[in-house]
Amino acid sequence: MSRAWRRLAAAPQAFLAAPAVSATAFGLKPTACSSRDKAKAAADKQSVFWISGSSQGCAKTLPCKFDHYGGVIVSPDGVPKEEGNFREMLASSLQEWEMQQKRGVWLHLSIEKSSLIPIATKEFGFEFHHAEPDHVMMTKWLPKDAPNTLPANASHTIGVGALVTNSEGHILLVRERTGPAGRSGVWKIPTGMVDAGEELHEAVVREVKEETGIDATFEYFGAFTMNHGGNLAHEGKSNIFFIVKCKALSNQIQMCQSELTDARWFTQEEWDALPFPEKGSLWWEINRSALAPEAVLSIKELAWGSNRPDMKRMLYFPLKRSAL
Amino acid sequence: MSRAWRRLAAAPQAFLAAPAVSATAFGLKPTACSSRDKAKAAADKQSVFWISGSSQGCAKTLPCKFDHYGGVIVSPDGVPKEEGNFREMLASSLQEWEMQQKRGVWLHLSIEKSSLIPIATKEFGFEFHHAEPDHVMMTKWLPKDAPNTLPANASHTIGVGALVTNSEGHILLVRERTGPAGRSGVWKIPTGMVDAGEELHEAVVREVKEETGIDATFEYFGAFTMNHGGNLAHEGKSNIFFIVKCKALSNQIQMCQSELTDARWFTQEEWDALPFPEKGSLWWEINRSALAPEAVLSIKELAWGSNRPDMKRMLYFPLKRSAL
Numbered sequence: 281m282s283r284a285w286r287r288l289a290a291a292p293q294a295f296l297a298a299p300a301v302s303a304t305a306f307g308l309k310p311t312a313c314s315s316r317d318k319a320k321a322a323a324d325k326q327s328v329f330w331i332s333g334s335s336q337g338c339a340k341t342l343p344c345k346f347d348h349y350g351g352v353i354v355s356p357d358g359v360p361k362e363e364g365n366f367r368e369m370l371a372s373s374l375q376e377w378e379m380q381q382k383r384g385v386w387l388h389l390s391i392e393k394s395s396l397i398p399i400a401t402k403e404f405g406f407e408f409h410h411a412e413p414d415h416v417m418m419t420k421w422l423p424k425d426a427p428n429t430l431p432a433n434a435s436h437t438i439g440v441g442a443l444v445t446n447s448e449g450h451i452l453l454v455r456e457r458t459g460p461a462g463r464s465g466v467w468k469i470p471t472g473m474v475d476a477g478e479e480l481h482e483a484v485v486r487e488v489k490e491e492t493g494i495d496a497t498f499e500y501f502g503a504f505t506m507n508h509g510g511n512l513a514h515e516g517k518s519n520i521f522f523i524v525k526c527k528a529l530s531n532q533i534q535m536c537q538s539e540l541t542d543a544r545w546f547t548q549e550e551w552d553a554l555p556f557p558e559k560g561s562l563w564w565e566i567n568r569s570a571l572a573p574e575a576v577l578s579i580k581e582l583a584w585g586s587n588r589p590d591m592k593r594m595l596y597f598p599l600k601r602s603a604l
Numbered sequence: 605m606s607r608a609w610r611r612l613a614a615a616p617q618a619f620l621a622a623p624a625v626s627a628t629a630f631g632l633k634p635t636a637c638s639s640r641d642k643a644k645a646a647a648d649k650q651s652v653f654w655i656s657g658s659s660q661g662c663a664k665t666l667p668c669k670f671d672h673y674g675g676v677i678v679s680p681d682g683v684p685k686e687e688g689n690f691r692e693m694l695a696s697s698l699q700e701w702e703m704q705q706k707r708g709v710w711l712h713l714s715i716e717k718s719s720l721i722p723i724a725t726k727e728f729g730f731e732f733h734h735a736e737p738d739h740v741m742m743t744k745w746l747p748k749d750a751p752n753t754l755p756a757n758a759s760h761t762i763g764v765g766a767l768v769t770n771s772e773g774h775i776l777l778v779r780e781r782t783g784p785a786g787r788s789g790v791w792k793i794p795t796g797m798v799d800a801g802e803e804l805h806e807a808v809v810r811e812v813k814e815e816t817g818i819d820a821t822f823e824y825f826g827a828f829t830m831n832h833g834g835n836l837a838h839e840g841k842s843n844i845f846f847i848v849k850c851k852a853l854s855n856q857i858q859m860c861q862s863e864l865t866d867a868r869w870f871t872q873e874e875w876d877a878l879p880f881p882e883k884g885s886l887w888w889e890i891n892r893s894a895l896a897p898e899a900v901l902s903i904k905e906l907a908w909g910s911n912r913p914d915m916k917r918m919l920y921f922p923l924k925r926s927a928l
Contacts, residue, residue: 348782348783394721394722394725394726395722397721402718407715407737408737408740409735410838411734411735411741412732413733415732416732417735417837417839432799432837434760434841435800436800437760438759460672462672473755476834477842501922503922504919505918505920510800512671512675514758515734515736517800520762558909558910561907565906574923574924574927575923583886585881585882585887593829597828597893597897598893598897599922600924603898
């Protein structure tokens with residue numbers, strides 16, 4: 281995998297210097313006719329550069345932009361719906377991009393244009409890169425003498441578990457209706473998935489509210505772990521699971537009937553007496569790491585820098601608990 | 605999104621009780637003919653249950669298994685290559701699954717069978733769920749009176765940055781060849797992407813070695829942050845970036861020419877004098893969090909429990925630095 285691309289996605293630090301090539305930029309209109317020299321000159325000056333295949337005498341190539349990694353990003357709106365037209369334009373486009381010594385080609389096909397997918401795969405050697413409900417992103421690596429260095433798809437899911445205590449020090453546990461935990465009938469802490477775009481400390485508060493109706497506030501993070509097992513929806517992916525200590529603002533449980541069969545407050549003695557998770561196991565340690573640690577993960581919000589005071593991010597950082 | 609499914613992926617704790625429905629289980633052979641009662645009875649007893657459409661008088665339905673969420677998982681190997689055959693089998697299968705009040709249908713189509721994709725989308729209303737280079741996973745939600753509760757695709761990428769010091773307390777910095785950081789020419793710490801299936805503390809050691817040839821050992825984690833900007837390869841996804849303190853075992857830099865234009869050791873004074881990252885900014889705090897913190901994130905390996913002593917996971921937990 282491309283170290284350069286991997287770094288791009290890995291190190292948001294790099295984005296301080298220039299905006300990344302973003303899917304949202306697809307809305308830009310073509311600004312010039314494709315030609316090797318003009319494209320190169322423009323690409324040297326600006327982050328992305330739209331070239332048009334349908335105007336200014338450059339018929340039959342797909343509208344696209346070039347990135348700073350030698351990549352070609354086809355404009356989704358510029359992809360014709362009609363199969364014969366698509367075949368013809370893609371053929372001449374690939375010929376031109378190969379001449380220009382381009383590297384990776386990115387082809388975003390909306391679900392309405394799915395009849396073009398077999399053409400892209402069978403006739404032009406495109407592969408799938410990733411997909412969301414309404415589109416598939418396909419790629420083709422052009423260099424014959426260099427390995428494919430395009431970055432991989434999203435690789436992880438993120439989970440959070442809430443260790444919620446109330447003013448009496450009782451702990452909130454639930455029994456799930458379905459799935460493995462439902463079948464085994466264990467009492468467990470409320471857990472949930474973090475959505476892309478969501479902060480960890482907000483996701484956990486949302487999950488507690490959705491499952492139990494309890495209003496809770498974030499206190500700090502304890503430990504976390506990774507699970508590489510994957511599952512049907514996340515084949516070959518890993519999951520990072522964070523434990524989050526929360527304080528309940530209310531005691532009255534309003535259980536989500538479709539998700540849970542039971543939910544109640546446990547005293548610490550009752551919790552300790554439960555067979556699951558087994559004492560000394562990973563999950564037991566994770567739960568306990570949020571209850572009486574010497575150090576925790578805390579959060580604060582910081583700006584990227586004085587040139588971007590509006591662009592704030594949460595910093596999650598280790599802290600002695602006594603400093604909280 | 606389904607809370608139950610989200611919990612499944614979020615809470616590996618649940619897997620202690622029973623194995624998840626996994627794509628690797630696709631290799632199982634059909635064990636019985638499809639029939640509502642038999643399938644239900646079997647599904648109640650075991651985790652997954654294969655039904656065959658091509659034998660025992662049940663012609664024209666696709667081989668599949670049922671999961672404990674009311675889902676139907678079509679066997680990839682049982683999907684016919686021929687379009688007419690696929691159309692006919694999928695039509696009668698959907699009719700049967702609707703009668704059985706099944707909920708989500710999972711259809712894994714290999715790239716060799718991409719001519720079936722437009723049939724699934726246009727004629728049967730399937731959507732994309734996720735894709736990897738050689739296949740696309742499609743889904744269809746059957747209930748007309750219930751919202752789609754299938755879990756979303758993988759949501760995050762994970763990055764690591766290495767704060768590597770040598771025996772003299774010097775810090776390893778690099779200049780990248782391409783991308784935004786390459787164009788701005790900043791000196792920065794080595795960073796990289798964590799692969800699915802890889803541990804954070806191993807990924808960072810690998811990246812340092814690949815970029816600079818330096819052998820380093822993991823010491824501890826500092827802070828981390830999330831970036832929701834996404835990019836072309838990870839549209840709509842978030843990135844979690846961890847800073848990792850490492851100790852160099854060697855001083856001699858062997859720079860990766862294709863990735864970097866420069867790499868060298870900086871004294872702490874030289875590092876402090878650099879304009880990037882700006883003092884007080886998020887990235888400055890992240891870097892500094894790994895240098896002289898009162899608390900850090902440490903790691904240890906633990907088993908899931910006595911019933912699975914072979915199944916070990918890394919626990920990442922906050923610790924007073926003095927305890928290291």
